[in-house]
Amino acid sequence: MPELTLRDLSVQGHRGPRLAPLDIPAEGVERLLPRERVRTEGPALPEISEPQVVRHFVNLSVLNHHIDRAIYPLGSCTMKYNPKLNDEVAQLQGLAAAHPLQPEELSQGAMAVIWELHGWLRAIMGMPAITTHPAAGAQCELTAILMARAYHGERGNPREEVIVPDSAHGTNPSTVNQVGYRVVTVPSGADGCVDIAALRRAVSEKTAALMLTNPNTLGIFERDVGEIARIAHGVGALLYLDGANLNAMVGLASPGAMEFDFAHINLHKTFSTPHGGGGPGGGVLCVREALEPFLPAPVLERAGDLYRWNHDRPRSVGRVHSYYGNFGILVRALCYLKSLGASGLAEVSREAILNANYLKARLRDAYEPSHPGYCMHEFVLSASRQKSRGVRALDLGKRLLDFGMHAPTTYFPLIVEEALMIEPTETETKASLDAFADALLAIDRETVEDPALVRNAPTRTPVRRLDEARAARNPAVTWRDLEAG
Ligand SMILES: *Cc1c(COP(=O)(O)O)cnc(C)c1O
Numbered sequence: 001m002p003e004l005t006l007r008d009l010s011v012q013g014h015r016g017p018r019l020a021p022l023d024i025p026a027e028g029v030e031r032l033l034p035r036e037r038v039r040t041e042g043p044a045l046p047e048i049s050e051p052q053v054v055r056h057f058v059n060l061s062v063l064n065h066h067i068d069r070a071i072y073p074l075g076s077c078t079m080k081y082n083p084k085l086n087d088e089v090a091q092l093q094g095l096a097a098a099h100p101l102q103p104e105e106l107s108q109g110a111m112a113v114i115w116e117l118h119g120w121l122r123a124i125m126g127m128p129a130i131t132t133h134p135a136a137g138a139q140c141e142l143t144a145i146l147m148a149r150a151y152h153g154e155r156g157n158p159r160e161e162v163i164v165p166d167s168a169h170g171t172n173p174s175t176v177n178q179v180g181y182r183v184v185t186v187p188s189g190a191d192g193c194v195d196i197a198a199l200r201r202a203v204s205e206k207t208a209a210l211m212l213t214n215p216n217t218l219g220i221f222e223r224d225v226g227e228i229a230r231i232a233h234g235v236g237a238l239l240y241l242d243g244a245n246l247n248a249m250v251g252l253a254s255p256g257a258m259e260f261d262f263a264h265i266n267l268h269k270t271f272s273t274p275h276g277g278g279g280p281g282g283g284v285l286c287v288r289e290a291l292e293p294f295l296p297a298p299v300l301e302r303a304g305d306l307y308r309w310n311h312d313r314p315r316s317v318g319r320v321h322s323y324y325g326n327f328g329i330l331v332r333a334l335c336y337l338k339s340l341g342a343s344g345l346a347e348v349s350r351e352a353i354l355n356a357n358y359l360k361a362r363l364r365d366a367y368e369p370s371h372p373g374y375c376m377h378e379f380v381l382s383a384s385r386q387k388s389r390g391v392r393a394l395d396l397g398k399r400l401l402d403f404g405m406h407a408p409t410t411y412f413p414l415i416v417e418e419a420l421m422i423e424p425t426e427t428e429t430k431a432s433l434d435a436f437a438d439a440l441l442a443i444d445r446e447t448v449e450d451p452a453l454v455r456n457a458p459t460r461t462p463v464r465r466l467d468e469a470r471a472a473r474n475p476a477v478t479w480r481d482l483e484a485g
Contacts, residue, residue: 063462065406066276071428071436073359075378075409075421076169076217078247078269079276085339086272086332095331100323104308110327111307114300117334124345125243125263126256127286131295133325134283137244140264141175141211143285146317147262147294148209148238149179154315159208163237165194167218167413172211172242181208188415192218192371199231207237214258215245215376217413217421219356229259238262238291246270247425248353248377251346255286262287271333282329296320351426352377355433359424362437366444370416378423380416381408391447391454393418398465399446399457403439 062069072079090096098110118130134140145162152159162176163184173183186202189195193216203210210232214222222228232239241255241263247270249255255263267282268275275281287295297316298309309324340348353376360369360379367381383393397407397420409421424433446454458464475481 065401065404067274070404070406071424071432072276072406073408073422073424073436074406075219075380075423076244076412077275077409078244078266078377078423078425079406080247080272080425081427082272082274082332083336083339086335087274089335090328090331096328098327100327108307111300111309113334114324114327114330115302115307117330117337118300120334120337121265121284122286124246124250124254125265125286126254127260127263128289129287129292129295131285131299131320131325132282132330133296133319133321134264134285135321135326136268136281136283137242137264137266138171138175138283139320140283140285141171141240141242142178143296143317143320144240144262144264144287145175145179145181145209147287147291148240149181150294150315150317151238151291152208159237160206161204162208163199163202163210163232165212165216166415167192167216168211168213169217169242169244169412172213176211188216188218192216192220193222193224194228196224196227196231199228203231203235203237205235207232207235209238209240211240211242212260213242213245214255215248215378217245218370218380218416219245219248219375219378219421219423220371221248221376225258233259244269245377248349250349251342252349256288260288262291267329267333272336273329273332280326280329282326282333298324300324348426349377352424355424355426355428356422358430359422359433359437362434363422363440366441367420370419377425378421380413381420381422382416383418383420386444386447387418389447390451393420395454395457396420396440396443396447399443399454400439401458402460403442405436405439 065072067079067081094109095113098107104111114132117132121132122128122130131143134143148162149158160182161184162179162181163186164172164176166185166187173185176183184202184207186198187195194212199210210228212222212225212228214225216222229239238261239259241258241260243255243264244266246265250270263286265271265284265286267273267284268280273280273282285295293313293315294317295313296319297313298311299313299316301308301310337345356375356377356379360375363381367383368385370380370382383391383396386392386396393410397410400407408423409419411419412421413419424436428436443454453459
């Protein structure tokens with residue numbers, strides 16, 4: 001009989017990336033280890049059957065709410081359904097097993113994927129230069145404001161302030177602080193848009209940048225974006241788009257044409273990577289020509305048929321991520337973009353807007369909208385009426401879990417009292433939207449008839465109300481953590 005080697009074992013038993021085979025006879029492995037390190041007994045692993053394992057994980061997967069179970073209308077997060085095809089493609093061995101330290105000659109396929117993705121995203125954003133290194137939107141913001149500091153610094157004056165509207169996501173002001181700029185907040189007007197007169201008063205030669213979210217976090221398109229750009233550029237400041245709400249604009253409007261100097265995309269929101277529970281994510285930063293030299297290094301380039309990473313970037317803000325970003329998420333995004341195509345992508349945005357307006361119309365009599373009229377892909381309701389009955393936005397969200405649905409975003413944006421921010425996304429059917437509206441209308445009736453029921457929700461979930469801060473900081477993820485309590 002031929003001797004069994006680890007090469008045979010790794011080929012027979014291994015379904016993941018092929019490892020480089022080792023030519024070590026199996027029975028000789030012990031000879032590589034010091035005698036006292038060789039086990040005398042096997043590890044104490046649980047003795048369970050395959051059906052037990054399958055049931056364990058299937059049951060575990062439905063203890064929590066996720067998009068594969070039902071609607072997840074968490075405003076600003078774009079919790080759309082992600083086609084499984086994207087995951088399958090990202091798992092193809094040629095992509096999943098590519099090593100970032102492979103020489104460039106052996107990485108041309110992976111680099112071609114990134115290059116092609118860059119082309120799609122630059123076209124969607126209407127901007128010439130791009131990086132796909134950052135891990136998420138917040139890291140794009142940090143990269144962008146570091147670039148703003150470098151840009152102004154080269155002009156001999158790094159400036160002092162960054163303007164952020166009061167409806168902005170918390171990552172905007174924290175980014176500004178992180179880079180060492182001072183945050184200047186501008187209020188929103190009665191229409192939910194940036195107060196232009198207040199903006200005029202706030203800008204000055206000290207302003208390094210203005211961070212604008214469009215559509216803003218109230219789900220309203222900033223109609224005066226042209227005027228806002230003129231005001232920012234009039235004092236030499238840069239205009240940044242927090243592009244977290246891009247799902248309302250893909251193929252319908254171009255950030256480049258709105259005169260943004262730089263803009264981010266959250267791939268895990270708009271371009272179909274499953275997210276929640278802290279990641280993983282993918283961030284894209286698109287910039288105007290004048291900011292291109294400051295992009296994080298290395299920058300992907302193409303010379304003839306060959307791709308290469310250009311590390312020789314003396315004006316770059318440096319590296320923001322190990323290697324080249326979260327590659328698997330870039331693969332998912334390209335797969336999603338190519339399978340929908342240009343017209344399919346515009347359709348996504350149209351349907352996202354239609355779904356949000358349908359829900360808003362169904363709910364506006366029971367829950368007070370933050371602003372009247374049509375919305376983009378999301379809208380904000382106030383539960384102030386329900387609060388007067390002793391039920392808060394948080395309670396409404398918890399009660400929705402009893403209906404098998406996830407809560408909207410609550411208490412954001414900060415400028416709306418008892419905010420419920422609803423983003424149904426394009427991937428919900430009319431039946432699903434109706435079920436969600438029916439649930440929220442039923443809960444509104446409960447706030448009149450039995451407010452204590454809503455205050456004590458959820459009642460039908462595996463656990464009741466959690467200490468959320470503790471659960472996030474000290475998650476119990478193994479049986480040992482659970483036994484430890
Ligand atoms: C999600 C979000 C961010 C932050 O993006 P991450 O990818 O979570 O870091 C910033 N701004 C807005 C408006 C968002 O919704």
